[in-house]
Amino acid sequence: MPLTLTEKILASHSQRDSVSPGDNVWVDADVLMTHDVCGPGTIGVFKQHFGASAKVWDREKVVIIPDHYIFTADKMANRNVEVLRQFAAEQNIPYFYDVGTPRYKGVCHIALPEEGHTRPGEVLFGTDSHTCTAGAFGEFATGIGNTDAGFVMGAGKLWVKVPPTMRFVFHGELPPYLMAKDLILAVIGDIGCDGATYQAMEFDGDGVYALNIEERMTLCNMVIEAGGKNGVIAPDHVTLDFVNRRNAGNRPYNVHRSDPGARYCFEKVYDVSKLEPVVAKPHSPDNRAAVSEIQGTKLDRAYIGSCTGGKMTDFRAAARILAGKTVKIDTFVVPATSEIARGIREEKLNGKTLEQIFQSAGAKIGEPSCAACLGGPSDTFGRLNQAISCISTTNRNFPGRMGHKEARVFLASPLTVAASAVTGTIADPREFV
Numbered sequence: 001m002p003l004t005l006t007e008k009i010l011a012s013h014s015q016r017d018s019v020s021p022g023d024n025v026w027v028d029a030d031v032l033m034t035h036d037v038c039g040p041g042t043i044g045v046f047k048q049h050f051g052a053s054a055k056v057w058d059r060e061k062v063v064i065i066p067d068h069y070i071f072t073a074d075k076m077a078n079r080n081v082e083v084l085r086q087f088a089a090e091q092n093i094p095y096f097y098d099v100g101t102p103r104y105k106g107v108c109h110i111a112l113p114e115e116g117h118t119r120p121g122e123v124l125f126g127t128d129s130h131t132c133t134a135g136a137f138g139e140f141a142t143g144i145g146n147t148d149a150g151f152v153m154g155a156g157k158l159w160v161k162v163p164p165t166m167r168f169v170f171h172g173e174l175p176p177y178l179m180a181k182d183l184i185l186a187v188i189g190d191i192g193c194d195g196a197t198y199q200a201m202e203f204d205g206d207g208v209y210a211l212n213i214e215e216r217m218t219l220c221n222m223v224i225e226a227g228g229k230n231g232v233i234a235p236d237h238v239t240l241d242f243v244n245r246r247n248a249g250n251r252p253y254n255v256h257r258s259d260p261g262a263r264y265c266f267e268k269v270y271d272v273s274k275l276e277p278v279v280a281k282p283h284s285p286d287n288r289a290a291v292s293e294i295q296g297t298k299l300d301r302a303y304i305g306s307c308t309g310g311k312m313t314d315f316r317a318a319a320r321i322l323a324g325k326t327v328k329i330d331t332f333v334v335p336a337t338s339e340i341a342r343g344i345r346e347e348k349l350n351g352k353t354l355e356q357i358f359q360s361a362g363a364k365i366g367e368p369s370c371a372a373c374l375g376g377p378s379d380t381f382g383r384l385n386q387a388i389s390c391i392s393t394t395n396r397n398f399p400g401r402m403g404h405k406e407a408r409v410f411l412a413s414p415l416t417v418a419a420s421a422v423t424g425t426i427a428d429p430r431e432f433v
């Protein structure tokens with residue numbers, strides 16, 4: 001029977017030739033990732049059910065990445081990191097990226113591929129809803145809760161219902177004023193925040209394969225904003241080049257692709273050359289508007305960062321617009337990881353590093369972490385501590401998401417955010433690129 005990419009991975013990890021949507025199967029985990037917000041809870045569940053002196057099922061497959069509430073004086077946040085530290089030492093976990101050491105990385109979803117923990121055909125469970133980001137590498141990657149993660153930590157497997165697969169095909173050449181963020185905001189605007197509830201979202205088409213790996217990660221990152229169980233893109237040479245350069249432990253992996261004739265529960269085709277820059281207005285990622293419709297809306301702040309909008313591709317795009325200009329509103333730049341922080345210090349555009357471009361424009365640059373994407377403690381860099389309006393490259397704009405409950409957050413591509421930072425109002429990147 002022809003299978004989709006997601007079905008093939010789940011079949012291969014449940015020792016079956018085939019699975020169908022709705023089947024419940026035990027799925028073997030290749031990697032379990034946790035971070036400082038959910039790690040302590042996961043460890044608590046693991047110890048409660050497997051025993052205080054139990055060992056994780058495979059110490060090489062547990063990856064621990066503190067990233068959320070890092071650069072803060074908040075005692076509870078600091079205590080959470082300390083819990084991870086003690087657990088990693090006790091279990092002798094090799095892949096622990098501790099704060100305050102040269103191994104510190106930053107945002108888990110970008111740290112995972114950078115450190116070689118994402119491989120085609122694998123199953124990645126993570127205690128974070130944006131674990132779906134790693135579907136860009138042709139694997140089944142999904143977010144799970146602390147209870148499930150505590151179980152995976154001890155047993156190395158999880159009871160999973162096979163999702164039906166939706167297919168989104170992008171054709172055509174992406175214009176220079178559009179980015180993957182515009183594509184995924186267009187999809188979420190079309191199908192709504194519950195449009196893909198418990199379904200796999202597979203992306204295909206020449207418009208997808210023309211994107212670099214970071215942009216493909218942006219597509220998969222936001223499937224959860226439509227309720228998706230996972231996002232996935234079949235690997236090509238771009239994926240394999242990246243994975244083969246990074247693969248931690250040089251683990252073997254299998255490349256799967258959807259079979260011709262595989263069953264999709266939904267299909268939608270986009271011509272990317274005809275799309276416009278879009279934003280998601282407050283207070284939902286599906287509250288889409290074309291930039292042209294709300295151009296001129298007054299803003300107080302711009303924010304460029306997070307797992308969906310704090311990668312090198314995002315900063316290159318923002319720098320194209322900010323070079324030689326001055327921002328009119330408070331603008332915060334937060335690299336997702338330490339590798340990206342180094343990248344913006346080293347990579348140049350017209351003789352200036354990206355960091356120099358941002359600083360000359362008047363932007364403030366923070367340490368790699370989730371920072372204000374999730375609000376965090378009140379001393380978090382870039383946090384919205386007042387009821388202000390912010391345009392952001394992040395992925396969620398629910399009330400209170402970036403701090404103050406009455407703050408208004410507009411989600412947009414780094415090009416649109418940078419253009420808006422320069423004008424102080426929502427601006428169309430077509431006027432700048």
Ligand code: SF4
Nearest residue numbers: 107306307370373374
């Ligand atoms: S950057 Fe934001 S969305 Fe990504 S993992 Fe951190 S808090 Fe979550």
